[in-house]
Every structure is written in structure tokens, then in C-alpha cells.
Amino acid sequence: MTSDLIVFILLALIAVASALGMAFSQNTVYAALYLVLNFIVVAVFYLLLGAPFIAMAQITVYAGAIMVLFVFVIMLLGVQSLPPAKTLPWQKPLAVVLAILLAVESTYLLLSRAPLTQALAAPDASANTTSNLQQMALALFSEYLLPFEITSILLLVAMVGAIVLSKHEKKAGSGNGLG
Amino acid sequence: MHLSATTSGGFFFLAPWLVFAPILGLFINLIFAKRFKFSENLIGGIASAASGAAFIVSILLAYSLSLQHGEVVRWRLAEWFSIGALSLDWTFRIDSLSATMMLVISGVGTLIHIYAIGYMHEDVRFKHEEGRFARFFIFLNLFLASMLVLVSGDSYLMLFVGWEGVGFCSFLLIGFWFEMDTLARSSWANSNAAKKAFIANRVGDFGFLIASFLIFWNLGHSLQFDHVFEAAKNAPPGVIVAITLFLLLGVAGKSAQIPLYIWLPDAMAGPTPVSALMHAATMVTAGVYLVTRSAPFYNLVPDAQYIVTMVGAVTALFAATIAVGQYDIKKVLAYSTVSQLGFMVAAVGMGAYVAGFFHLIAHAFFKALLFLSAGSVILGLERGHHHAEHDEKPKGKKGKKEEHGHAEHDEHEHVFDPGDMRNMGGMRKTMPVTFWMYLIGALALSGIFPFAGFWSKDEILLDAKLHYPAAYWLLTIAAFFTAFYMGRQIWMVFFGTARTEPARHAQExxxxxxxxxxxxxxxxxxxxxxxxxxxxxxxxxxxxxYTFGEVEALPLNLQVAGVSTLLALIAIGISWLIYGRKPLQTGETDPLKKPLGAIFTGMENKWFVDEGYAALVIKPFDKLSQFLADVVDWRFWHDFVHERVIAGTYNWVSSSALDQYADKKGIDAVANGLATVSQWLSARMRKIQNGFVRSYALSVLLGVVLILGYLIFK
Amino acid sequence: MVSVNYYIILSAILFTIGALGVLIRRNPLIIFMSIELMLNAANLAFVAFGRSFELTQGKPFFTGQIFVFFVIAVAAAEVAVGLALIVEIFKTKNTVNIDEVNSLKG
Incomplete structure (x- = not known):
């Protein structure tokens, strides 16, 4: 048992626990906070895997911006919990069985097809240098320029879409609900 | 042997104009006559000039030919066609034989064209159809062109083109007044006559075609005269016999021999110039020309020659007897023509080509003369008729009122026939010029010295006496009858007293x-x-x-000439005794009828040949076609095969088998079954579509799990 | 030593939990969060594999990380639109229970 492994197991436990907490908590605000915790743990994993930029992006975009949006909507709608389900009674057991099957199958497949037993050493200090970041930026803006631009268009479309959806035009007497 | 034309100086380059001059004339009249309202004299003048041009070309060709001692000239105009082994050019063949024909055709043709200007001028007025004047001359020129194609052709096929062309023109011109009969009454008689001529000729054409096919297949895959005659020398005699006999069938059709002569008398329905030009002088001699042209074939097979001779001789006698019993001036001449053609065919049959041709030429002269004179007589009577009618009209009107309308009916029933010899009499006084012309023609035809007919007929008789005694006797008797019926005609028409008003008022x-x-x-x-x-x-x-090689030149045989002349004079004497001494009176029956009885009735009715054909050929044909139409076609094919078998089977198959079983129980069942299944399925499947997103997501997850499971256990 | 396997297994577990959340929760916000969790699980696998490849090659390798970058961007877009939709649904139905949003049933 090396220290690496101990750290990993601890972090993994926190991640799984926070994920479960998110998935099963009755209070929506708690769920959001569990998810934030989970994101932070994953960001630590990114650091351990030598991806500091992604780790930072994870914290700022996901744990920061997106989750703020979530909480904002939760607050806006004011619904923290729902009454017990009366529909789809067989959904929950079936979902659990299928989820377990999925986990087993995907794990088995990943491990059996490619037995990745290679040890992942903790990154050295070079991973955190600016040259590393520069190289990544170079790849992003040369090799992956087109996907990058398309993504920016996608973001623009999503922004417009969100605005159109949220915008409320009150037309007197139209009454067809399409406004 | 190469087929290219010999182009040896002279006027041979004019050869195509032989045909194109009449064609040019016909097109000028066809295109411009109506549009620019040509006068009748101009139309006739153009046509006659076209014909005259052909005549001049003929003279020049004959002259050029004589300069080179009759050596055959083939003037190639164009390639006609080339199919497989058969390659034909449109080549004009100018040898002494064809040049002679050209001279006769275009020469006599030109005279008849000129005559027709006067004749048609009156004819179209009597029939109230002045617009047809130009049409007549167009047809006439077309005929002339076809006839010249016929005689100038260098192969059997080119000859056949002309052969069919003249047949077609004959049809057009016999049916020129197609909507009336010879007395201008509304009827289809003339067009029926035209059809009869055409159909009888088709039978002959069939023979010609079969002969052509035989020639082509057996004689070196060619139809060119020189080639096939050369090849014939080595051909089996059976083939030559077949060819010559099938050609004879063609001859019998075109030259009106037994058994196909029946169309010629009916062809008199055409205007008289047509009768003269086509059905006496030129077209009907095409058969004689064909035999003469095919002389190298006939010379090889004496049996065929014998048959041709006998056909001609029998026809000559047979037709001569019929001519005795006819009353129509043109019918007499028509049967006379058949008879004289019999003389020619007999002559060429026995190999006396020169004699036959001599008679052909002489006959063209005097028979054209006779027909044209007859036309003149008919028109004279027609004029007299109009004259008399105009005089009588005021009287007639009064008379009708008194006679309670019966007379009117009778008047319409009885139409004056200007061709009936019983309506004539004493016309030598009213039409003196015509009388003298007719007399000359009649004497020539009867074979009286020194007219053309005497020499030509005696030459035939002499040849017959030397080679075919049986034919000699038949022909001599025929010559006797010839003189008799011509005498009868002269006495009846021109002597005695006028038997009718029109005859009294006839005009020259x-x-x-x-x-x-x-x-x-x-x-x-x-x-x-x-x-x-x-x-x-x-x-x-x-x-x-020049064409036939050395020809036997017979000196005058006083015995033959004496016998025939004597017989002719006796015949004329008898005819005077019967018809001249005591002229026929109005309404009197023929004086021959009493002594001859049934024989005369037979002559009068053409020996009932038409009736015989009707009973033997037409009636069975009608019956057969009736049978074929009624029983075979309608009852068997239509009622049984089509209605019952085909339509019935189809209906049964479609209604019961296909409709009931295949369609309703098979295809419908499948289609309806599919619909039912999909309905049933969708009724159940729509429950899966429950609208719950979570449920859909579960389905997706199920799918993912299943796919992963498949990947694991693959 | 931590091997790639561990990360993969962790990723699979997180993904499964996310999927489970999508399936059994009726609150669309929670479902959304579960989807984000699943995306995260996938991202973790990307980075882990990228790191493994980088170590094998012995030189920097950014494709995995760049992919994650794109996923984050797309997720942000998705959340923006999705939340707008949820707000809109809530405005018309006055509830966020997705079991009541089933008017498209067959």
C-alpha cells in the first residue's frame, strides 16, 4: 500500500459517496452541493493525472459557473422536493438492476479488452509549467482549430436559444401560446 | 459482261427524254393548268407537244441506231437499287425492237393526243364536267411515259415497272367517268369496268412476277435481258418452259388473250381516245412485245411456242365470232382488237416475230383509225341528239302535260345510246369524212389489197401455214369473220337510212x-x-x-394471199346480202338472229363467258368468302375462338381463379393480414410510448446493456 | 501504485450512479445533475487514458485533455438550454415533475 494508493482510495470514496448523495438526496440544494463536492474531487484527480488546466477549468466552469446556474434555477423555481412517485412503480428496481449490469459489463469490457495495469506515476513539477500549457494551447488552436470554432458557434446558438426560450412576449389577445 | 452503257455518239443521250418529255408535260398540266386557268387548247397543246417531243426523240434514236447498223445501245441513267445479288440500273435499251415500239407508241400517241383535244372538248361538255379536261391529258401523258418505260426497259423488272404503270393508267382512264355508265347515267358501271380490268391484269401480273422470280433464281441472279438470255442457253428446259408459260399468263392479261381477255371489251367504258390509244394501238400490244422481247426463251422451247400460238389462234377466232353479234360500235371494235391481238400472239408464238410486229404496227394504225372514227361517229350522233332535243323541246313540254306524266317517266327510262349501231344508219351522208376514214380502216382490218392489213395478215397466215397448219385454219376463219363483222358494221352504220332522229341530224x-x-x-x-x-x-x-439475228424473209405466197382475200371478199359480200341490200329498219332485230338462232344469241352474249366466270369463279369466290367471313372468321374465330376460348378463358381465369383465389384469398389476404398485424402490433406498441422520459431513458439503458452484453458474449 | 484500471473502475461507478440518477429521479434538475455526473465520469476516463498514453510515449499528449475541454464547453451549452427549458416548463405546468410532462404519449 503506497501513499498514492491510499490517497486515491480516499478520494475515490469521497467521489462515490458524493455522487450517491447527489443522486439520492431528497433536497435539491443538497444534491447540488454534493455534486459540487464531486466535481472538486474529480478536479483533484485531474491534477493527479497531470492535467492542471483541465482541473482548473473543471472547478471554474463546472463547480463554479454551471453549478451556480443550477442553484440559481433551484432558488428561482422554489421546489426543493417532490411528492412520492405514483407512476412507473417498476422503474426503480429495474433501473437498479440495469445500472448494476451496466457497471459490471462496462468494467469487464474495459478491463478484459485492454488490461491496463500500467502504473500512473504522479506527475512531476514540469506538468505545472507554462510551457506545458503553451503546448496544449498550440494543439488546441492548430490541430483542433475547426472543432474549437464549431464549439464556439454551438455556444452562441445555445446562448441565443436560451434567451429565446426565456423571453416572454406578452401579446394581448393572441392567446395561441406560440408567442 | 459489264453493264455500263454504250455511249457511242448519235442522239442516244436524248434517250431519257423519251420518258421525261411526257412526264414534263404531265407536271406542267398538273401544277399550272388549274392555277392559271389554261385554255383547253393550251392544255391539249402542251400534252401533244410532250408526246410529239417523245416522237421526235424516238425518230432521232431510230436514226442513230440505223447509223450503227442496229447495234444495241444501253444508255444508263442511274442506279435504281442494289440488294444482295440483285443490282439494277435504270437503263434505256435501244435496239431495233424497242425503237420500233417507241416510234409506234409516240407517233400514234401524238396523233391521238391531238384528236383528243377535239374529242374531250365535246365529251366533257356532254357530261357537264369541264374541269376534267386537264385531268384527261395528265393521265394520257402519264400513260405515254409508262409505256415508254415499258418498251425502253433493259431488264424484266424495269419492264415490269412500265407494265404496272400502264395497267394503272388503264385503270384510271377506263374509270375516267367513274361515277356514271357509258350513257352518262349515275352508276358505278364504269368504275366496275376499271376494277375488272385491273383485277384481270393482276392475274396476269402474278404470272409475270412468278416468271421474273424464276428467271432471277435460275438464270444467274439477274434480270437484265442479255444476262438471262445468255444464262438460258445452259438452263434446264423445264425451267424455261415454266418461265415462258408464266410469262404467257402475263401476256394473256395485258394483251387480252384467253382466258383473261374479258376486261378489254368492258374497258370501252373509257373515253374513245383511250380505247384507241391504250386498248387498241399500244398498251395491249405490250404482251406481244413481251413475248418478242423474250424470244430467246421461246425459241428454246417449241412446246411453249405451240401453246402460245394456239392461245393466240383460238382467241383470234373466238373473239371474232363474238364481234359478229355485238351492237355497240366500240364493242365490235373491242372484240376485233382481241381477235387481232390473237393474230399477233399467234405470230410471235410461232416465232414469226417480224410478221407479228408488222401486224402490230399496221394494227396500231388502222385500229386507232377505226376507234377514232368510231369516236367521231359517236360524237356526231351526240351532236345530232342535242340538236334534235333542242328542236323537240317545246313540243315535248306540251306533250307531257297531255300524257298524264307517263311519258316523262318513259323518257327518263329510255336514254339515247350514241354507241348503239341500231341507232345509226345512213351516216355516210351526214359524216362523209368520217365515213371515208372508217371505210379505209375497215378495209385495212379486213385484209383487202393493198391496205396495210393485207400485207401483215398474210404474212402471219403464211408463216402459220408453213409451221402450224391448225393455227393457219383457225386464223383464216377468224380473218373471214373479221371481214364479215366489219362489213356488217359499215352497212349498219353508214348505209341505209337513218333509224333515229339523232342519226338524221348527226354533224361532222x-x-x-x-x-x-x-x-x-x-x-x-x-x-x-x-x-x-x-x-x-x-x-x-x-x-x-438487227435484234433477232437473220430473219426468214418469205416471198409472197399467192395461194395464201388469194384464199384470204377471196374469203374476205366473200364475207363482205355476205354481209352486204344480209345488212346492205335490205337495210335494217328502226326497231328491227338483227337479220342474222333468225337463221342462226341460238348461235347468234351466243355471239350476242359473248358466249356467256362473263356468266361462266361469274358461275365458275366469282360465285364460288363469293361463296367462299361468305363462308370464310361467316363461318370461319365470325363463327369460328370470333364467336368460338375469341369469345369462348380466349375471352371466356380469360374471364374465367380472371374472375374465378385470379379474382377469387389469387387476388382475394392470396394477395388481399397478405395485404390485409399485414395491415391487421401492424394494427395489432401498434395497438400494443403504443403503450410503450407512454410519454414518460424516464421510461424512454430506461429503454435506452436497456439497449446499451444489451449491446454491451452482445459485445461480451460475441 | 495506482494503475489506469482504478480510474476506469471509478469512472464506471460514477457513470452508473449518474445513469441511476437519471432513471429514478423525477426532478429534472437532479436528472440534469446526474447527466453532468455521467459526463464527468467520461471525462475522467479520457484524462486517465491520455495520461497513460503520455507515459507510454514519454512525451506530452494533450488530445484527451482537449476532448475534455470540448465536453465541458458542450455541457455548459447544454445546461444553459436545458435549464431554460425547465424554467419554461415550470411556467406553463407550474411543476417540475417530469412524470407529468407526458403529453407526447402514444
Whole structure:
């Protein structure tokens, strides 16, 4: 048992626990906070895997911006919990069985097809240098320029879409609900 | 042997104009006559000029030919077609034989064209159809062109083109007044006559075609004359016999021999110039020309020659007897033509080509003369009829009122027939010029010295006596009858007293008609000089010898000439005794009828040949077609095969088998079943579509799990 | 030593939990969060594999990380639109229970 492994197991436990907490908590605000915790743990994993930029992006975009949006909507709608389900009674057991099957199958497949037993050493200090970041930026803006631009268009479309959806035009007497 | 034309100087380059001159004339009249309202004289003038041009070309060709001693010239105009082994050019063949025909056709043709200007001028007025004047001359020129194609052709096929062309023109011209009969009453008689001529000729054409096919297949895959005659020398005799006999069938059709002569008398329905030009002088001699042209075949097979001779001789006698019993002036001449054609066919059959051709030429002169004179007589009577009618009209009107309308009916029933000899009599006084012309023609036809007919007929008789005694006797008797019926005609028409008002008032024809008559009369008188039976005078024989090789030049045989002349004189004497001494009176029956009885009835009714054909051929044919139409076609094919078998089976198959089983129980069941299944399925499947997103997501997860499971256990 | 396997297994577990959340929760916000969790699980796998490849090659390798970058961007877009939709649904139905949003049933 090396220290690496101990750290990993601890972090993994926190991640799984926070994920479960998110998935099963009755209070929506708690769920959001569990998810934030989970994101932070994953960001630590990114650091351990030598991806500091992604780790930072994870914290700022996901744990920061997106989750703020979530909480904002939760607050806006004011619904923290729902009454017990009366529909789809067989959904929950079936979902659990299928989820377990999925986990087993995907794990088995990943491990059996490619037995990745290679040890992942903790990154050295070079991973955190600016040259590393520069190289990544170079790849992003040369090799992956087109996907990058398309993504920016996608973001623009999503922004417009969100605005159109949220915008409320009150037309007197139209009454067809399409406004 | 190469087929290219011999182009040896002379006027041979004019050869195509032989055909194109009449064609040019016909197109000028066809295109411009109506549009620019040509006068009748102009139309006739153009047509006559076209014909005259052909005549001049003929003279020049004959002259050029004589300069090179009759050596055959083939003037190639164009390639006609080339299919497989058969390659044909449109080549004009100019040898002494065809040149002679060209001269006769275009020469006599020109005279008849001129005559027709006067004749048709009146004819179209009597029939109230003045617009047809131009049409007549167009047809006439077309005929001339076809006839010249026929005689100038260098192969059997080119000859056949002309052969069919003249047949078609014959059809057009016999049916020229197609909507009336010869008495201008509304009827289909004329068009029926035209159809009869055409159909009888088709039978002959069938023979011609079969002969052509035989020639092509057996004689070196060619139809060119020189080639096939060369090949015939080595051909089996059976083939040649077949060819010659099938050709004879063609001859019988075109030259009106037994058994196909029946169309010629009916062809008199055409205007008289047509009768003269086509059905006496030129077209009907095409058969004679064909036999003469095919002489190398006939010379090889004496049996066939014998058959041809006998057909001709029998026809000559047979038709002559019928002519005795006819009352129509043109019908007499028509049967006379058949008879004289029999003489020619007999002559060429026995190999006396020069004699046959001599008679052909002489006959063209005097028979054209006779027909044209007859036309003049008919028109004279027609004029007299109109004259009399105009005089009587005021009287007639009064009379009708008194007679309670019965007379009116009768008047319409009885139409004056200007062709009936019983309506004539004493016309030598009213139509003197025509009388003299007719007399000359009749004497020439009867074979009286020194007219053309005497020389030509005696030459045939002499040849027959030497080679075919049976034919000699038949022909001699025929000559006797010839003289008799011509005498009868002369006495009945021109002597005695007028039997009807129109005959009394008949008027002479104008100069445009009588001048061609005079020209033909002169030719009929001196035509014999072409081939006198004296040493050094066998001009025609020498001339045609260029084509046939050395020809037997027979001296005058006084016995033959004496017998035939004597018989002719006796016949004329008898006819005077019967018809001349005591002229026929109005309404009297023929004086021959009493003594001859049934025989005369037979002659009168053409020996009932038409009725015989009707009973033997037409009636069975009608019956057969009736049977085929009613029983075979309608009842068997239509009612049974089509309605019952095909339609019935189809209906049964479609209604019960296909409709009931295949369609309703098979295809419908499948289609309905599919619909039912999909309905049933969708009724159940729509429950899966429950609208819950979570449920859909579960389905997706299920799918993912299943796919992963498949990947694991693959 | 921590091997790639561990990260993969962790990723699979997180993904499964996310999927489970999508399936059994009726609150669309929670479902959304579960989807984000699943995306995260996938991202973790990307980075882990990228790191493994980088170590094998012995030189920097950014493709995995760049992919994650794109996923984050797309997720942000998705959340923006999705939340707008949820707000809109809530405005019309006055509830966020997705079991009541089933008017498209067959």
C-alpha cells in the first residue's frame, strides 16, 4: 500500500459517496452541493493525472459557473422536493438492476479488452509549467482549430436559444401560446 | 459482261427524254393548268407537244441506231437499287425492237393526243364536267411515259415497272367517268369496268412476277435481258418452259388473250381516245412485245411456242365470232382488237416475230383509225341528239302535260345510246369524212389489197401455214369473220337510212379530230410498204433482224394471199346480202338472229363467258368468302375462338381463379393480414410510448446493456 | 501504485450512479445533475487514458485533455438550454415533475 494508493482510495470514496448523495438526496440544494463536492474531487484527480488546466477549468466552469446556474434555477423555481412517485412503480428496481449490469459489463469490457495495469506515476513539477500549457494551447488552436470554432458557434446558438426560450412576449389577445 | 452503257455518239443521250418529255408535260398540266386557268387548247397543246417531243426523240434514236447498223445501245441513267445479288440500273435499251415500239407508241400517241383535244372538248361538255379536261391529258401523258418505260426497259423488272404503270393508267382512264355508265347515267358501271380490268391484269401480273422470280433464281441472279438470255442457253428446259408459260399468263392479261381477255371489251367504258390509244394501238400490244422481247426463251422451247400460238389462234377466232353479234360500235371494235391481238400472239408464238410486229404496227394504225372514227361517229350522233332535243323541246313540254306524266317517266327510262349501231344508219351522208376514214380502216382490218392489213395478215397466215397448219385454219376463219363483222358494221352504220332522229341530224367532227384521222388513214393505206413480201422490200424484217439475228424473209405466197382475200371478199359480200341490200329498219332485230338462232344469241352474249366466270369463279369466290367471313372468321374465330376460348378463358381465369383465389384469398389476404398485424402490433406498441422520459431513458439503458452484453458474449 | 484500471473502475461507478440518477429521479434538475455526473465520469476516463498514453510515449499528449475541454464547453451549452427549458416548463405546468410532462404519449 503506497501513499498514492491510499490517497486515491480516499478520494475515490469521497467521489462515490458524493455522487450517491447527489443522486439520492431528497433536497435539491443538497444534491447540488454534493455534486459540487464531486466535481472538486474529480478536479483533484485531474491534477493527479497531470492535467492542471483541465482541473482548473473543471472547478471554474463546472463547480463554479454551471453549478451556480443550477442553484440559481433551484432558488428561482422554489421546489426543493417532490411528492412520492405514483407512476412507473417498476422503474426503480429495474433501473437498479440495469445500472448494476451496466457497471459490471462496462468494467469487464474495459478491463478484459485492454488490461491496463500500467502504473500512473504522479506527475512531476514540469506538468505545472507554462510551457506545458503553451503546448496544449498550440494543439488546441492548430490541430483542433475547426472543432474549437464549431464549439464556439454551438455556444452562441445555445446562448441565443436560451434567451429565446426565456423571453416572454406578452401579446394581448393572441392567446395561441406560440408567442 | 459489264453493264455500263454504250455511249457511242448519235442522239442516244436524248434517250431519257423519251420518258421525261411526257412526264414534263404531265407536271406542267398538273401544277399550272388549274392555277392559271389554261385554255383547253393550251392544255391539249402542251400534252401533244410532250408526246410529239417523245416522237421526235424516238425518230432521232431510230436514226442513230440505223447509223450503227442496229447495234444495241444501253444508255444508263442511274442506279435504281442494289440488294444482295440483285443490282439494277435504270437503263434505256435501244435496239431495233424497242425503237420500233417507241416510234409506234409516240407517233400514234401524238396523233391521238391531238384528236383528243377535239374529242374531250365535246365529251366533257356532254357530261357537264369541264374541269376534267386537264385531268384527261395528265393521265394520257402519264400513260405515254409508262409505256415508254415499258418498251425502253433493259431488264424484266424495269419492264415490269412500265407494265404496272400502264395497267394503272388503264385503270384510271377506263374509270375516267367513274361515277356514271357509258350513257352518262349515275352508276358505278364504269368504275366496275376499271376494277375488272385491273383485277384481270393482276392475274396476269402474278404470272409475270412468278416468271421474273424464276428467271432471277435460275438464270444467274439477274434480270437484265442479255444476262438471262445468255444464262438460258445452259438452263434446264423445264425451267424455261415454266418461265415462258408464266410469262404467257402475263401476256394473256395485258394483251387480252384467253382466258383473261374479258376486261378489254368492258374497258370501252373509257373515253374513245383511250380505247384507241391504250386498248387498241399500244398498251395491249405490250404482251406481244413481251413475248418478242423474250424470244430467246421461246425459241428454246417449241412446246411453249405451240401453246402460245394456239392461245393466240383460238382467241383470234373466238373473239371474232363474238364481234359478229355485238351492237355497240366500240364493242365490235373491242372484240376485233382481241381477235387481232390473237393474230399477233399467234405470230410471235410461232416465232414469226417480224410478221407479228408488222401486224402490230399496221394494227396500231388502222385500229386507232377505226376507234377514232368510231369516236367521231359517236360524237356526231351526240351532236345530232342535242340538236334534235333542242328542236323537240317545246313540243315535248306540251306533250307531257297531255300524257298524264307517263311519258316523262318513259323518257327518263329510255336514254339515247350514241354507241348503239341500231341507232345509226345512213351516216355516210351526214359524216362523209368520217365515213371515208372508217371505210379505209375497215378495209385495212379486213385484209383487202393493198391496205396495210393485207400485207401483215398474210404474212402471219403464211408463216402459220408453213409451221402450224391448225393455227393457219383457225386464223383464216377468224380473218373471214373479221371481214364479215366489219362489213356488217359499215352497212349498219353508214348505209341505209337513218333509224333515229339523232342519226338524221348527226354533224361532222371538227378538223382537229379529222386531221389525225387522215394521217392515220394514210398510214393504214401505205403502212404495208414497211415490209412488202418482195425481194429487197423486207425493210422491217431487215431492221428487226438487227435484234433477232437473220430473219426468214418469205416471198409472197399467192395461194395464201388469194384464199384470204377471196374469203374476205366473200364475207363482205355476205354481209352486204344480209345488212346492205335490205337495210335494217328502226326497231328491227338483227337479220342474222333468225337463221342462226341460238348461235347468234351466243355471239350476242359473248358466249356467256362473263356468266361462266361469274358461275365458275366469282360465285364460288363469293361463296367462299361468305363462308370464310361467316363461318370461319365470325363463327369460328370470333364467336368460338375469341369469345369462348380466349375471352371466356380469360374471364374465367380472371374472375374465378385470379379474382377469387389469387387476388382475394392470396394477395388481399397478405395485404390485409399485414395491415391487421401492424394494427395489432401498434395497438400494443403504443403503450410503450407512454410519454414518460424516464421510461424512454430506461429503454435506452436497456439497449446499451444489451449491446454491451452482445459485445461480451460475441 | 495506482494503475489506469482504478480510474476506469471509478469512472464506471460514477457513470452508473449518474445513469441511476437519471432513471429514478423525477426532478429534472437532479436528472440534469446526474447527466453532468455521467459526463464527468467520461471525462475522467479520457484524462486517465491520455495520461497513460503520455507515459507510454514519454512525451506530452494533450488530445484527451482537449476532448475534455470540448465536453465541458458542450455541457455548459447544454445546461444553459436545458435549464431554460425547465424554467419554461415550470411556467406553463407550474411543476417540475417530469412524470407529468407526458403529453407526447402514444
Amino acid at each position: 367532227s371538227p378538223k382537229v379530230m379529222t386531221l389525225p384521222l387522215a394521217a392515220l388513214a394514210i398510214l393504214s393505206v401505205v403502212g404495208g410498204a414497211l415490209n412488202l413480201p418482195f425481194e429487197g422490200f423486207h425493210n422491217l424484217g431487215h431492221w428487226l433482224g
